Amino acid sequence: MVSAGLELLLSRKLVRLTLSRAAEPIRVVVTGAAGQIAYSLLYSIAKGDVFGKDQPIVLILLDIPPMLPVLDGVVMELQDCALPLLKEVIPTDKVEVGFKDIDAAILVGSMPRKEGMERKDLLKANVAIFKTQGAALDKYAKKTVRVLVVGNPANTNCLIASKSAPSIPKENFSCLTRLDHNRACSQVAMRCGVSSDQVKNVIIWGNHSSTQYPDVHHALAVKDDAWLQGDFISTVQQRGAAVIKARKLSSAMSAAKAICDHMRDIWFGTKEVVSYPWSVRCGNSYGIPEDLIYSLHRPDQGQNKTWKMVDGLPINGFSRAKMDATAAELVEERDTALDFLSQ
Incomplete structure (x- = not known):
């Protein structure tokens, strides 16, 4: 006969085993991760407000090389939040790392319009960015990846990213209105x-x-x-x-x-x-x-x-x-x- 204490212990182990099997971490990349929008966003993602309260997350923070020291500070803050769903934080400036096997991409980073810049110059700069990111999604991400483009001009940036990732269904791309x-x-x-x-x-x-x-x-x-x-x-x-x-x-x-x-x-x-x-x-x-x-x-x-x-x-x-x-x-x-x- 199994004692009540042993039965309870086995039950708890079974629950933990079931949860560990059911909730594999998903990989989520945020670009422009050193910026102010990402700073307001990352905590909500990491604590489960977006992908669910029982969904472990690997969070990839992608930005340009000059922002890597800032990303180190963001990583430290996320670690200091002691969020149980956050299994790993990966800061990087490399698209092959940022988009590898991801389940969701939130593309916040883009070239902002600067003083004296014509709209066509803004579009040209962002076409280069989102062509690169779209190609990286096509090459490295899961084909089921869900892509949200935030960086402006968001609609056109989203179109360029989608066209640059022909193997990913077009309906997987959206932009933020x-x-x-x-x-x-x-x-x-x-x-x-x-x-x-x-x-x-x-x-x-x-x-x-x-x-x-x-x-x-x-x-x-x-x-x-x-x-x-x-x-x-x-x-x-x-x-x-x-x-x-x-x-x-x-x-x-x-x-x-x-x-x-x-x-x-x-x-x-x-x-x-x-x-x-x-x-x-x-x-x-x-x-x-x-x-x-x-x-x-x-x-x-x-x-x-x-x-x-x-x-x-x-x-x-x-x-x-x-x-x-x-x-x-x-x-x-x-x-x-x-x-x-x-x-």
């Missing part, structure tokens, strides 16, 4: 005097830029057309610039929160109808040019991390003009970037 979505929901919530989680079906159409169109025609009603077609749109479009003007630095805390929201919903799915960027293909009912990363309305299908576009929403004349304007900007960005990509 969740921050714009969160901003729009917050503005509506404050206007209506409700909590932000009560605001449903807000859509961000188009580019993560000042041409984006935050659309609330399918969301919680606000009976104020002048505000909806005026200050609301301009506030969401210009929110990033307003943050920079106020704090002399770009959005970091809210950007990190949006990254977590976006990647968590990709990883686990959600029944909420939310706005995400999606690579538009033939057959959409919105008249959007093909071969763009254009923010659309799409909900989770509920299984296997697969998604579908919400097709056939009624679009009024005001929305049509706004959607076409942001599409035109994306087409211009795409064509300029593809010229550089072919050089």
